[in-house]
Amino acid sequence: MSLKIINLNKTYGDKKVVNRVNFEVEAGRAYGILGRNGAGKTTTIKMILDIISKDSGQVLFKNKELNVIGEKIGYLPEEKSLYYKSTVWNHLFYFSRISGLDVKESKTKINYWVEKFQLEEYINKPIETLSKGNQQKVQIISTIIHDPDILIFDEPFSGLDPVNSETLRNIVIELVNSGKYIIFCTHQTHYIEEFCDKISIFKNGIQTIEGNLFNIKKSYGRNKLILEIDGNLPNLKIYGVKGIVKNKNTYEIEILNENVAGDILNILYNNRIKIFNFGLKYKSLHEIFLNTAGDL
Template sequence: MLQIEQLNKSYGSKQVLFDINLTVEDGTILGLIGKNGSGKTTLFHSILNFVNFQGQIKLDDHPISVKDYDQIGYLPEERSLIQKLTVFDQIKYLANLHGLKNSEVKAQLPLWLEKLQVKGSANDKIKSLSKGNQQKVQLIATLIHNPKLVILDEPFSGLDPVNVDVMKKVILDLKKSGATVIFSDHNMANVEQLCDSVAMINQGKLAINGKVNEVRESFGLTRLFVRTDKKLEELASLPGVEQVELTASGSYRLLLQDESFGEEIFKLLSGGQYLRTFDQEPPTLEEIFKMEAGGDNHE
């Protein structure tokens, strides 16, 4: 379990993190979101003791030190593989730093290459691989020593949808194994799909922290999806409706002033008859992100 208490961080006279409190349980995934420059990477660097900070950060009830690094896997946003090395030599070098023997690397590397569907062999030079496959190799280096705390900074950046799915499966496998996982992403759909909880850093402060579903529902069930023969203008005139748009699937999306209008609208639209679609939902994480980060809450 990772515990962060009253974390503050300044660079000179500029404070970049303010009183951050977070707990991430074993076997769970936390999605860390925020605008560029909000402090996400600084938070990661604080957890890893790369920078000095004020407050407490504990792993399994003790402060994180160099002794814990063999139990931590970190995928930085900036990829840092040595291009002239072979895949095996690169992984071997980094795995040795975490205490793995060469024989262990030799045994495990083919399994990881297959699991991540890397297009290349252990004897290929890093520079011969595509950027996506290099990214997979860096993930192998992050995970091959079986860490209990895994920190992934923008792990899906630059990957095509097929390889995103491959990496998602690996992250879910980490959760099943009992690891504590934190990853940052600008794609809120990935966070909704993978994460148990979400934390949003906004201007260095913790703006959102909680289970994904609870965070979404705290904003109210103000999004209504309906499929009806009524015209857009008729829907816009319904009580409590602020905005209506036709979706690509042919249903309508209604933005409500308050979730309490849902029951009345259902009665007006159905007249006691069958409705093919009537789905009242909270805002998506993307919508909430825009609200909290200063965007238009109707988008």
């Protein structure tokens, strides 16, 4: 069983903003979407949710056309979607009730999540008086309070300080482990690397990369050598060494391919250099994204 996006297309005027997008989200797995502003990410999400109509394509959930009214879905948009004049309590109570919870369930869930996000002192205050980070926490609670099966997060960590980012990180891990179908859209690639098994990178409405993240990294090869030694690094002006960054006795050496690492190791042995650490790394998702999409 899965959430399948099949050949989604959208055109505005003569501009194709989403062009034949395909991917599959499995239960208990998070799917990551990356792309620069205007790459087609949000348009794709809104077509999945039927907020905007698709020109063509299908969105299937458990082998049937997704019914966004009938299924339990949580959507956290990048733009704030809050009733700013309302108190935190009234806002959360409203969203829990329209999401199908009864009064008792609503109160229980509100108390649980408000405590989890440390919002107790703000519970009776208007949302407009809260900091941006606390407003984001209210929006996150509104998204997950009804325990949806499908969750779509668009820049969920925006505005959160390190402590609350860690709280949300742990919640996302819990949601993944509980078997949810999760689409994760963010510019913060380290979260994608942590949460997501599969990814898409969008550029100009096209999926330039799609698939298993580890296999994508493998396809680029291991082009970073992490080296920790005792003493100074000998001359490495050899073919295949593209750059060296030093931090105390640790070096990060960019190499053309894995074979160059063997040449470097021979040089170290020949110079009787004591080696504490010698390891190859794949490109980070951040680097792959920069190479593919231009920048963050």
